[in-house]
Amino acid sequence: MEIKKSEEVLAEVHRNCQLAQQSISNILPETEDGDLREELLRQHEAYEKFCGKAAILAKDKSVELKKPNPIKKAMMWSSIKMNTMTDNSRAHIAEMMVQGTVMGITALKSTLADVCGDCADAEIVALAKDLLAAEEGFEKTWKALIA
Numbered sequence: 001m002e003i004k005k006s007e008e009v010l011a012e013v014h015r016n017c018q019l020a021q022q023s024i025s026n027i028l029p030e031t032e033d034g035d036l037r038e039e040l041l042r043q044h045e046a047y048e049k050f051c052g053k054a055a056i057l058a059k060d061k062s063v064e065l066k067k068p069n070p071i072k073k074a075m076m077w078s079s080i081k082m083n084t085m086t087d088n089s090r091a092h093i094a095e096m097m098v099q100g101t102v103m104g105i106t107a108l109k110s111t112l113a114d115v116c117g118d119c120a121d122a123e124i125v126a127l128a129k130d131l132l133a134a135e136e137g138f139e140k141t142w143k144a145l146i147a
Contacts, residue, residue: 005114006121007063010054012111013128014065016104016135017051019076020044022068023100026077030084031093036145040097043138050131057124094145101139108132 024044031037058065083096112128 006061006124009111009115009120009128010058010061010063010124011065012107013124013131014051014054014058015068016107016131017047017054018068019072020047020100020104021051022073023076023080023097026080027084027093027096030080030088032088033090033093036090036093039141039145046134046138050127050134053127057121057127061121061124091146094142097142098139098146101135101142105132105135105139108135 021044024040024047028037028040028044031040055065057063080096084093108128108131112125112132115125
């Protein structure tokens with residue numbers, strides 16, 4: 001039971017980071033605002049670090065992490081391109097990032113809620129909680145940029 005729960009949490013952390021990095025990579029070419037680009041790059045780097053930590057934990061614990069579904073990635077890419085084609089303003093991009101970040105927060109909270117306190121590896125749960133805290137901070141940053 002503990003191993004399965006730990007694998008689920010680690011898989012969610014990895015999936016969350018991969019999708020966030022992909023979204024940011026898709027939005028960057030559409031972003032003209034310098035400050036916004038800097039924030040996107042800063043967050044991309046943060047997700048890279050989390051992804052790296054997840055990969056190290058996966059290797060240490062013999063967990064195989066899968067790449068996100070290519071169809072989901074393609075749908076995300078097309079959605080971002082369509083959304084920014086008509087409006088690539090700072091507020092609109094920030095709003096898109098809030099939506100994506102909230103989806104990530106929701107997925108992490110749901111996964112963590114399914115794990116009972118002692119049923120998963122403490123290092124993995126700590127990584128998921130750190131990512132959750134980072135994403136909640138990102139959400140606040142994006143919301144401030146909408147105004």
